[in-house]
Amino acid sequence: MPKGLKRALGALLVALALYSLLGFFILPGVALRIANQQLAQYATVPAHLQRIELNPFSLELTVWGLQIGEPGKEQLGFEKLYANLQLDSLWTKALHLERVELVKPRTEVLFAKDGQLNLVNLFKLPPSESKPEEPASEPFPLRIGSIRLSDGYLHFEDARPSEPIEFLYDAMNLELKNLSTLPDDNTDMTLVATGPNGGQIDWTGTFSLSPIASKGSLKVSDAKMKAFWPYVRDAAPLVLEDGTWNLQSDYNFSLGKQTELLLENVALSVSSFAIKAPDDRPLARLARLDVSETSIDLAKQLVTVGKIRSEQLETWAALEADGQLDWQKLFASQPPKATEKQKAEPAAAEPTPKEQAVEDKPWQVLLKDTQVRNYRVHLADRTRKEPVSLDVGPLNADLQNFDSLNQSPFTLRLDSGVGKQGKLQAAGEVNLAPVKAKLKVSTQDIDLRIAQAYISPFIRLELRSGMLGADLDLDLKSTEPLAFTVAGKARVNQMHTLDTIKDRDFVKWQQLDLSGIDYRHGDALSIGRVDLQQPYARFMINEDRTTNIDDLLIPQPAGKETTPQARTAASNEKPLGIRIGQITINDGSANFADFSLTPNFATAIQQLNGQIGTIDNRQPVPAKVDVKGKVDRYAPVTIKGALNPFNPLASLDIATSFKRVELTTLTPYSGKFAGYRIRKGRLNLDLHYLITNGQLKAENKVVVEQLQLGEKVDSPDAVDLPIRLAIALLKDTEGKISIELPVTGDLNNPQFSVMPIVWQTLRNLVLRAVQAPFKLIGGLIAGGGSEDLGTVAFTPGSSDLTADAQGSLDKLAAALQQRPTLRLEIEGTSAQSSDGPLIAGQRLEREYQSTYYKMLQRRGDKVPAQASMLQVPEDDKPAMLEGIYRSRLKQQPPKEWEQLDTKQRIANMRDAVLMSWAESSVLLRQLGQARASSIKDYLVDKGKLEDDRVYFIDASLGEAESDGRVITPLHLDAE
Secondary structure: OOHHHHHHHHHHHHHHHHHHHHHHHHHHHHHHHHHHHHHHHHEOOOEEEEEEEEEOOOOEEEEEEEEEEEOOEEEEEEEEEEEEEOOOHHHHOOEEEEEEEEEOOEEEEEEOOOOOEHHHHOEOOOOOOOOOOOOOOOOOOEEEEEEEEEEEEEEEEEOOOOOOEEEEEEEEEEEEEEEEOOOOOOEEEEEEEEOOOOOEEEEEEEEEEOOEEEEEEEEEEEEEHHHOHHHHHHHOOOEEEEEEEEEEEEEEEEEOOOEEEEEEEEEEEEEEEEEEOOOOOEEEEEEEEEEEEEEEEOOOOEEEEEEEEEEEEEEEEEEOOOOOEHHHHHHOOOOOOOOHHHHHOOOOOOOOHHHHHHHHOOOEEEEEEEEEEEEEEEEEEOOOOOOEEEEEEEEEEEEEEEEOOOOOOEEEEEEEEEOOOEEEEEEEEEEEOOEEEEEEEEEEEEEHHHHHHHHOOOEOEEEEEEEEEEEEEEEEEEEOOEEEEEEEEEEEEEEEEEEOOOOEEEEEEEEEEEEEEEEEOOOEEEEOEEEEEOOEEEEEEOOOOOEHHHHHEOOOOOOOOOOHHHHHHHHHOOOOEEEEOOEEEEEEEEEEEEOOOOOOEEEEEEEEEEEEOOEEOOOOOOEEEEEEEEEOOOEEEEEEEEEOOOOOOOEEEEEEEEEEEEHHHHHHHHHHHOOEEEEEEEEEEEEEEEEEOOEEEEEEEEEEEEEEEEEEOOOOOOOOOOHHHHHHHHOOOOOEEEEEEEEEEEOOOOOOOHHHHHHHHHHHHHHHHHHOHHHOOOOOOOOOOOOOOOEEEEOOOOOOOOHHHHHHHHHHHHHHHHOOOEEEEEEEEEEHHHHHHHHHHHHHHHHHHHHHHHHHHHHOOOOOOOHHHOOOOHHHHHHHHHHHHHHHHOOOOOHHHHHOOHHHHHHHHHHHHHHHHHOOHHHHHHHHHHHHHHHHHHHHHOOOOOHHHEEEEEEEEEOOOOOOOEEEEEEEEEO
16 A cells, blocks of 8 residues: 555544544533533523534434423423434535434423513523614525424413413424425424313424415314413403313415415314303303304405304393493403503504505404304393393394495394293394394294383383284384384283282283284384274272372373473474274273262273274374174163364264163262262163364263162252152153253364253253143053062072062063063162071171181192082181181170180170171172072073063162061063
8 A cells, every 4th residue: 555545544544533532522522511601601590401412424413401490390491402414504505404303392481470481581691782783684594304393391371360370281292394494495394282181282284484484274172261261351350160162274374575364264163161250140151162164364354254053052141220231340341551561662653554554444254154052041130129030042043144344234043932931033134334134023922021120110000911922024224313114913912901009900901913014213103903802991080080090100200301492393303103004892891980979980891892994193084983882781882983083173973872771870970960869760872973173063862761769869069950850750651761962062162161061951951841841741651460479589698589489570571571561670678687697697607618718728638619618617616706706896805705604705706796797788788689680680581581671779678577588579660
């Protein structure tokens, strides 16, 4: 071997040896020493690097055991860092690393209560010298074939919220391929992170550093909301009970010419979500929420949500006594305070016109298909004296094609329960800007009793029942000004209101149907037809001549006086046009009472049926009226004609007819104005009132049949005329009084009044009758049979007809059938001497049965349908008797009776109770009336007599026969 070659080879070996010594031992040792020195100098916590290995031939660098932080509480570190440098870095002008691997990196991210981050305080670095700004340069050329992070550990803790946040990922694995800072180079990336408490992150994709851009997919599985909820709770005091969420999305991100972010195929699901208020009051519970087929485009400021599916949300909301929603109070908070950093920072520069245009551009949100199922909402209103609660649900809703910019209307469909049995359905299209909507709304069995708390401050009325149903088309045209129309039909069933003062019915009906509804807000209300089934109303005049309606109304505090300008504006407003095509009344009834009279007057109207024609306040055409009914079951009433209820003085033509009205029911009025009770009589009344442009022309025809006055009544309002004589003279040969009272006048004249003219006409008629009696004398025809059928005998204490009495009545009915001109009068009679003790005994026995019935009910024993079916044990009666004594006589038994033996004391109490009932004029009068009713019912039902031929005479007290029987006299009269 040549000597020069040997020397070259030896030099090469020496160089190789020195290179190896330098690379394997000297450089790693020096680098390790310098690194630890630098860590000791600048680190604020214990920091140490275990060793460094370098292979100078393969250019592989391995760093072992970096630990920054207290032993066992390291805040930064790793077990191994490996890097492999490639030689082509020399001629490619870019640093090329084939592989970089980081094994078991450890990171502690800790925010203290004051906001300090632990990583910021790990090192004390010398202040950097200020240098003039240099123009942006190209990034350092770097290419890395593969970067792998294995078994990473990340611990995050934030003590800034009221409740510290902490979560841990102890199995983080990251892999990057072909990382490069060269232009247009892409890097493949895969990240998988899991934690011991659930929740996994899967991230795959590509990204580049020049420009910064990334594309891929991100998936978060089974993440717990409690991990980040304290951030939410500090913004709103909502306590999280449970909640899990999952997220998956494809993304495309770029910081090239502008910031671009596109999220596609976004899918978010939330399950088992539940929150409550700080006072443990439940706020909301959600079983499931799924959002899918969603995209978010930052550049276009567009969010497109393909599908939303949600199930079983239950929530609570209440309007508090101060008028605020409970949710509103929860979210009410002070405006956030600026941090010290924000205070120190100068005000931001004014945005450029381009930036301002971007800021002004609104985001657009599109909801393609949204479905919610089985929602439940619990509503409460605590502003009322009696809190109101309403449950809405199960609620199902569908929403399609919602656009937050309102470029097109969206479709809405709603189906919900309301209360216990109500239902609400709505479907149609809605637009938000401007606000417009076209909806079909249907309700069924909405319980109107929920309105009770809202009407109670204004009227003493109880809504006992009422169900609302409707099928309506709602067309909302705008909100400013408010403009909408409603068309369709509505119904209110089982309406029942109660007068809470007297605890009795006020207004009720079985069914109210409104069809052909057409309402234009602020313009007109049209109802094609109103159908009333079994309506009822009660009207009473009190002793002071006020009405029961006055009693029900609750006085309200006086409102603020309006200004003259406001009153002028209100008067100039166009009145609402009201049109009702037809009103139909089926089987109506009413009660009327007048307590200003002595004795009190009361009557009932039944079987009201008829129609009222078209009512229109913008048309002068009067409405036709055709109504029929009956007073006190037997007397027919008809009302026919036409009227304009909005302007009755312009046009009215009404004819009213009352037939066979029992005048005994009018005794209170005869006592007040005539000074006599009415013993007997019937009234036929035909009234015809015609008004044309305020001019009245009235024809009143009154026919009184068989009128007989009773005893005199003291009344300051009675006329000073010989009424009895006048009536006798005015009767014709058939026992009738026929009077015609024409009235004319100008109703526009405030001095004109109808009733004084009527009374003056009657007075003049009576005077003429008294002054010319011979002109009015008539004859009465009386007749009778060969057998005395003029009395009916009743056994003491009973209103039942005996066999003998029934036989007599059968003969009487046959005789009256042959004598149709005769009328029969029944004078119900009772006698205290014979009836009193028996009705008292019967009443005491009923009291025993009633008391015993209540005792059995309280004990839970089986009882019959009525107390009268019970047989009271004799041994139980003494104990009941003392209570009956106190209740009936309103006093305790005398103290001296305590010295008597039990049997005598019981006998004394029983005699006292029986005596109080035996002397009761009310019970005796009721018995007399019952006897008269028994006779009339028998003659009408069995004897087939017309009811208009049988009259009642006021019941009286008589004397019993020697055998104890009580005779009820019958009287015959002719038509």
